[in-house]
Amino acid sequence: MFYIGCHLSVSGGYEHMGIEADSIGANTFQYFTKNPRGSKSKDPTPEDVHSLVTFMKEKGFAPPLAHAPYTYNPASKDESIREYTKEAMAKELSFLEAIPGALYNFHPGCHVGQGTDVGIKHIASLLNSILRPEQNATVLLETMAGKGSEIGSRFEELREIIDLVDIGVRGKVGVCLDTCHVSDAGYDIASDPEGVFSEFDRVIGLERLRAIHLNDSKNPLGAHKDRHEKIGDGYIGLDGFKRIINCEAVRSLPFYLETPCDVEGYGREIALLKTLRTD
Numbered sequence: 001m002f003y004i005g006c007h008l009s010v011s012g013g014y015e016h017m018g019i020e021a022d023s024i025g026a027n028t029f030q031y032f033t034k035n036p037r038g039s040k041s042k043d044p045t046p047e048d049v050h051s052l053v054t055f056m057k058e059k060g061f062a063p064p065l066a067h068a069p070y071t072y073n074p075a076s077k078d079e080s081i082r083e084y085t086k087e088a089m090a091k092e093l094s095f096l097e098a099i100p101g102a103l104y105n106f107h108p109g110c111h112v113g114q115g116t117d118v119g120i121k122h123i124a125s126l127l128n129s130i131l132r133p134e135q136n137a138t139v140l141l142e143t144m145a146g147k148g149s150e151i152g153s154r155f156e157e158l159r160e161i162i163d164l165v166d167i168g169v170r171g172k173v174g175v176c177l178d179t180c181h182v183s184d185a186g187y188d189i190a191s192d193p194e195g196v197f198s199e200f201d202r203v204i205g206l207e208r209l210r211a212i213h214l215n216d217s218k219n220p221l222g223a224h225k226d227r228h229e230k231i232g233d234g235y236i237g238l239d240g241f242k243r244i245i246n247c248e249a250v251r252s253l254p255f256y257l258e259t260p261c262d263v264e265g266y267g268r269e270i271a272l273l274k275t276l277r278t279d
């Protein structure tokens, strides 16, 4: 099965996202756990979430991917920011108990001058204080482009975080690989995705890879910029995406678009990607 979806707005409610995804040919979707613009989104009702879960089951969807807000920074040197991030993430994870198989993606964070090692310790200690062995959701560290003091642009850094997570909850931690970010970080995913995935396997282990963010990049390999481009219009290109989505290592994973598109545009990209997929 080719699981392909895109980023949708949660503002119309949960069931609405499922219906919207289905209407554009998607069989999964991503959403922000809070609206990024700070608009007051109402807390979802249990009924709405239940309707979504029923709808997704009927349609054979892959689990949705909840994306933490960009304002969180688990690696911050400011203890109050780490504390705020921790409380907010714990609350969101408890909410995801209602969605079977839910995935929760977050940016590892920026160390803002403290150094990568200190940042990595903060991230792992935050995870150790919120993860529970019996929880439903899997928490995903996103691979980053490496702009500013971002942690997680090297697979080795993600491996170090995972290694510091307590063994009893380590099974709740995975990785979401963003194609724009890894290309910006210097991994040649456009021309050699097999090589990148085997490097991922060597450093982290492919069993940790649970989701792919499918984005083209406005900038060349190694640019460390993080500017997403529409599929085929950037430096990864259609040939690159054809190679990526058909790679044996990842073809059964869910793919989520985060390109600069409206919902109709996402529908066109999904249709295009389906033509590139060989089954």
Ligand code: FE
Residues within 6 Å of the ligand: 067, 107, 142
């Ligand atoms: Fe992200």
Ligand code: FE
Residues within 6 Å of the ligand: 142, 178, 213, 258
């Ligand atoms: Fe991403």
Ligand code: ZN
Residues within 6 Å of the ligand: 178, 180, 181, 226, 227, 228
């Ligand atoms: Zn990005």
